[in-house]
Amino acid sequence: MNTAFSSNLRKQTLRSGMLLGTVSAMFFGTALAAQDTLVVGRSMDVNSLDPARAFCDTCQIYLTAVYEPLITLGADNQTLEPKLATSWSNNDDFTEFTFNLNPDAVFSDGSPVEASDVVWTFERLRNLKGSPSFLMDGTKSIEAIDAHTVKVTVDAPNSEFLNKVSAPYTGIVNAEAAMAGGAIGDETAATADGAEGWFLENSVGSGPFTLSKYAPEDELRLARNDSYYGPAPAFGEVVITQIQDSVSQAQALETGSIDIAMQIDADTAKSINNPDVTTSIVASFNFVYFAFMPGSEAMKDKLTPNVREALTLAVDYDGMLEFTVGGNGNKIAAPIPNGFPGTANLTPRSQDVEKSKAMLAEAGLGDGFEMEAVYPNDNVYGVDLNIMMQKLQQDFAQVGVEVKLKPVTYPVWREDMASGSADLTAVYYAPDYFGSGQYAAYFAMTPGSTWVKRAGYKSPETVVNEKEGEIYAAALAASGDQSVAKYEELAKEMMADNIIIPLVSPNLVLAYRSDITGVRYSACCNLPLAEIARK
């Protein structure tokens, strides 16, 4: 054999071998990295990564992964379970709560989680006046009894306080590390705290993951917390990547670009016919509703309690469920989600057009009247509010009431709600924690509440229902079945107000690659990432 040729052949063989080795290393390296990375696609709505300022669905996922509250909500979405606190107790009138911390718990920098961190976190949450500060409303004192015991005293009985501290926004922060980043916990926090930007680049929690990188409206990267004192999460890295709409999320899931798609609507889910993708439908605790505004200038003498009841009888609730989510949801009776305390025995409204017409005629409105509906031009939880309001427009037309639809951008809707210019509106609600109290605080017609101001506008007395405040206070002072009974009584009162009319609680589509396990919907935390693994 020619020596030169032989030498060239050897060189080529060597090169080919090296190339093959490099390509193999690259391929297997990438494959291993892919195995160890979980990718979640969703339309990100992050407003902050500071636990005391954040308030969004993505925030719930992030905070649950990176910070830990004292208590968490179990997989049954009803039972409170230990997290940083191994046990807790309260006095008989629900004004004092004592938490015993897990002595093994450590923050991601290895320092122990102590009572002083809990005190500082809760005080900062209260004093910062951030979006989730309401969770600390009514706290009179927060004391460290010893290094691992915390006592919280509230100014009025509050049996729901334990539920509130299961919200991810109450996740305990490493006080020393956060203060070094500019965070302030005392009374000056609202004006002096300058740590919001710092929290976008740093995480100081005790959760199973830490913040690796955040690029707004692009991606949120988490890395496994190697100092985690509990069971290590299955994935070394989690990436939450921005994918705006349902169809794009489904396509990304089918190609394998992502492992979990979080906002696929029921129609799109039906179009997925891929053995590598699993979809399951679960009931959610979100709901969409419409609301009457009897205090608006045009509706002052029209939207009386009887007329409101008549109009609720005109609505085709079954048809609405079909029309908005193709039947993939549930009817809902009161503005408290199905499955929350006090809702088990409620009966959803039903349509009775003849009775509606008769009641309107009795009120002198047999010839009908006009209303203007102002609502956000949004698609939420798979419900297009435009479609929902078109259906409502049709239903009201049957009893002679003409609804003029005015979809607007969200900021404009907010301004209109404050100005009393709308007669009717439509919007949505998702829980901040497991508990019916948040719905009482927001939807009940108690003096000064959000919806009294909106619905009553300049005539709040026309919508106020004093009884609801008393029932709510009684529910907070009771526990167990007694509390549930009070919430049921409150729910029935709210139904009788006929101001807030829930229409649909859309189901949630859990869509993920078939080799993924542990995906579930949590009422407090949305998607607990640490429970997810690859088969």
Next chain:
Amino acid sequence: MLRYIIRRMLGVPFLLLGVASVAFILSQSTKGDPLSALVPERMMNNPEIVNAVKAQWGLDQPLPVRYVVYMKNLVQGDMGTSFNTRRPIARDIADRLPATLELVAAAMIIGTTLGMGIGLLSARFRYSIFDNAARGFALLGSSVPIFWSGLIMLYIFSVQLKWTPGTGRLDARTTPPEGGTGFYTIDALLAGDWPLFVEAASHLALPAFVLGWSVIGIVARLVRSSLLDALGQDYVRTARAKGASERVVLINHALRNALIPVLTVLGFTFAYLITGAVLTEAIFSWPGIGSYAVAAARSLDYPAIGGVTIVGATAFLLANLATDIAYAWANPRIKVGG
């Protein structure tokens, strides 16, 4: 020429301040609750929270005071902090602009190359099957909405054929390169990371084609009509009479003259695409300036609206200048600067 460019560049900051003023006043006069990105709806009933947020963001000050503060900061290079992202606007733009520029540059390369090629061949073989097919293709590119073509192409090439990867600039499992130019393809090449370059380029290909298709339509039709016009001119007839080949006539004589109107369009198309790539960015989850602008507008994020307006205005001013210079290059009879 150099003096002309310097004079034009010196005027740019003043024009931008004027644009920023108009953007500030218009966005502040727009109907809507400015707190919608800052205070969740259900917290609006809590005056303590509302007042704390207003004070934090200076929204408790009257409009003239806010304007003076904004302009003072702007002159010092501070565009403010975004209501949405809670980060300095300059940083947001620095992070997102390279993504848009990379996408638009690739779309322009695709659009210009294919557009000119198609336009040239259409003119050369006018009324042939190729000409009719090419004109149909160009017409489709100009008329099919991007939200439709984007989704369909993604479905065909990514989901069904698996020729291209999914959405985003890179696979979500890949760690993006830090620093550099912000153009992932270029950064990967500079780092000698060939697999990363291939990944970045393959992610870029489909959105760039979708965006570039509209440019193909514009350029192809313009080149064809300009060339047909030029081919009828006396100097072309003279070139042919002197025995020049058809290729020489087409490329050396007719095309250079036909390029002048194309250059005008290309300059402004580039600037338009920078601010107008919104739909492509949304469909392909491309983290660029377009989607940032939409999010800012939807939530009345005044500082971000101002920042994006300045970027858009800068793009148009520079495109205008570049077009003038290109004009002079393409046609020596045109003098810039007077």
